[in-house]
C-alpha cells in the first residue's frame with residue numbers, strides 16, 4: 639500500500655456514506671440504473687411487464703427517521719379500546735393473532751398484548767414467539783388452498799411488534815417468493831365466508847398445538 643493513500647476507515651459505514659454511494663450511481667434525473675439481468679424483474683414471479691417501468695428518482699437522505707404510530711407507548715393502539723377484540727384467529731394471555739382482510743387465502747398478524755418492539759422483546763416472550771411462528775406457519779400451511787406461509791416483519795409504520803403471515807396459494811406458482819405482497823395488492827378480496835372458514839381452521843389447529851383460545855370476532 640502506498641503511504642499516500644488514505645488509511646481505510648474502520649468500523650461500520652455511516653448512513654451518509656451509504657446514501658452517498660447510491661447517489662454516485664444515479665443519472666442526471668437521480669434514477670438508479672434499471673437492471674434486468676439476474677435481478678428480480680427477470681424472474682417469472684415478477685408481477686409487472688417491463689415496458690415503461692423505471693426507477694423513481696432516489697430521494698435525499700432524510701434528516702431523521704419519522705416517528706411511527708405508537709412510538710410513545712401512551713399513544714400506541716395497544717392502549718386503546720378494541721386492540722384485543724379482533725377479528726382474531728387465535729389468542730392467549732400474551733399474544734393476539736389477528737385476521738387481516740386481503741386476497742390471499744390467509745393473512746394474519748401476530749402481536750404481543752404488551753407494548754414491545756422486536757428489539758426489546760423480553761426473552762420469555764421471544765422464546766414463545768419462536769414456538770408460535772412455527773405453529774402459525776403449520777396451521778396456515780394445513781389449509782387446502784395454501785402451499786406455503788411466508789413470514790414478514792417490517793415495523794416501519796408501527797412501533798408495536800407485528801409479524802405478518804402471508805399464505806401463498808397452492809399451485810399458483812407466480813405467487814412464490816418475495817413478490818407475493820405485490821401480487822396480493824392486486825388480488826380480489828377473499829369472500830367473507832371463505833376468510834371466516836379459513837381462520838376457524840387455523841385457530842382450531844393452533845388450539846390443538848399450543849392451547850389458548852380459538853377464533854373470536856370473525
Ligand SMILES: [Zn+2]
Nearest residue numbers: 714716753798
Ligand atoms: Zn403498543
